[in-house]
Each structure stands twice: as C-alpha cells, then as structure tokens.
Amino acid sequence: MTPARLGLAALVATLILDQAAKLWLYLGTDLVLTQPWRYGAYADFVVVWNRGVSYGLFQQEGGLGRWLLVALSLAAAVGLSAWMVRTRSRVLGLALGLIAGGALGNAIDRAAYGAVFDFVHLHVGAWSWYVFNVADAAIVAGVVGLVLDSVRPERRSDLSGEPPPL
Template sequence: MNADAAYPSRSYLGLGLGLAALVVVLDQLSKWWILEVVMQPVPRVVEVTPFFNLVLAWNYGVSFGTFASGEAYMPYVLSAVALGIVVALFVWMRRAERPFIAVALGMVIGGAIGNIIDRIRFGAVADFLDFHAAGWHFWAFNVADSGITVGVALLLLDGLFESREKS
C-alpha cells in the first residue's frame, strides 16, 4: 500500500496549523497585555461593561481548576499530557478530509499550546476574561481556552451532522 494513500489528496494541514499559530499568537499577546500593561502595578478588577471584567486569576490545574495541586512538578505533568493530546490531534489533522475539521483541530491545538507555554513560564495559566450576571461569575478564562472550547464545539457539531449525513 502506498504511504500517501492513508491521507487525502488535498491536505488541510497548512490551514489547521496556520490557525493554531494564530491562536497561540493572539493568546500570548493578550496575556502579555494583561500581565504587563493592564495589571500593573498591581492586579485589580477592571470593569469593562456591566457584565464583563478584566481580572487576573492563575489556574494551577486544567479546566475549572481540575487537578490543581501545590506540587512543583504538576505544571510539567499537565504540560506533558497536553502535549500528548496535541500530537494526537496533529495526527488527526493530517488526515482531515475537510477544512472544517482542520479549523476545529487547529483551534484546539493552538489553545493547548498557548496554555502549555503559560505552565512552563509561570507554573500556572493566566486567566483574565470574567463574564458575570446577577452576582454570578463564570470561571475566568483566556484566549487559549476560547480556542479550545470553540474548536471542541465545532468538532461536536461536525460529529452530530456528519452522522446524520451518513444515515
């Protein structure tokens, strides 16, 4: 069997990787701006709208603080797991037969890499987007988290509609 036969004739790898790079750049630039400009000289709450603030929250775990631990090695463990997931998603992206899948995977990969960079640099992920209503605050998040969430949502939507098309 030809080694190229496992991959589609048209590759969307460049599209997915380009979007992943864009998510990483936007994530890191936004975190730089928050850390070096907005939250200087001291972290504070910046009210942007009646339902949105800029804050600084350090997430030592993963989603919603899950697996947060005071252990010094934990950022490296979480980064290694995330890197393994990135590799698996990259393999999936290489085989993507449609641009929609490459876009979704690129968003997840870019978000994961953005948060890996934070864990290696700071030992935690910088979160700063705070939406709230009626006194209830959603968990603070960042651009990388947004990329992951939107990418996963697109993959779920694709799975939902793809299965209907095959029926």
C-alpha cells in the same frame, strides 16, 4: 486552503493571540495593580493564576503535577495535530487547530510560570462564569467544531458507508 493548512493557521493564530494578550496584559499594563477592569455590567479583566485544568480542577502546587500537565498538554497537541494533518474536513481541521493551539498556549504558561494566566471574567448579577483566556476560548470553539463536524449529514453518511444524499 486544505483542511491541514486551515488547521495549522488556526493553531498558529490561536497561539500568537493567546500569548500576545497574556504578555501585554500582564507585563504591558497595570492590570495586576488596578484590577478588576470593568467592561460594562457583564465583563471584567482580572488576574487569576490557574494551577489546575478547566474550572480550576486538579490544582497542582508541586513541580511534578505542573510538568505532568505540561506533558499532557503537549501530547494532546501532538495527537490533535496528527489528526488534523490527516483530515479531509475543513471544519474538523479548523476545530483541531483551535484546540491544539489552545493546549500549546496554556502549556507555555505552565512551563514558564507554573500556572495558566486567565483574565476574562464574565458575570450577570450573582451568576459568574469561570475566568478564562484566549486559549481556553479557542479550545471551547474547537470542541463546538468537533461536535458540529460529527453531526453533519455528509459526515454521517461517510461513516456509514452509504453514498451522500443527492
């Protein structure tokens, strides 16, 4: 599979899994009324509407901010997809597809509901991680992939113009 096709598959899978999980949890269950759903001592499913970006930063209450975030997400997804189509690295193609798919999933939420539906809450004792969704997890995995791709020895030698090691 080419890097572009792998990235496109990751984008589509992320988008479908993200939207399916959100729609099922919000419309197909009683999570809204019976939250939190506890899964062991470290994880809950809850309903959180995030009107901002990561970690709830830059909360947007008005329509202008909402649509600016939608436009920013769509522009990022287009730019990442253009990069994904040109890459020769499967790791980079996969990473870019995950990030673009996550950006599109969250953009759909913002456009449809005015906020992103987050539902997974991880915690240990008094420590609490932010509440996230499938799209957010895919974006984080994609960023890890970008970092891994950037430090691969083959990648560094490609950038320096030196031949790869034997």
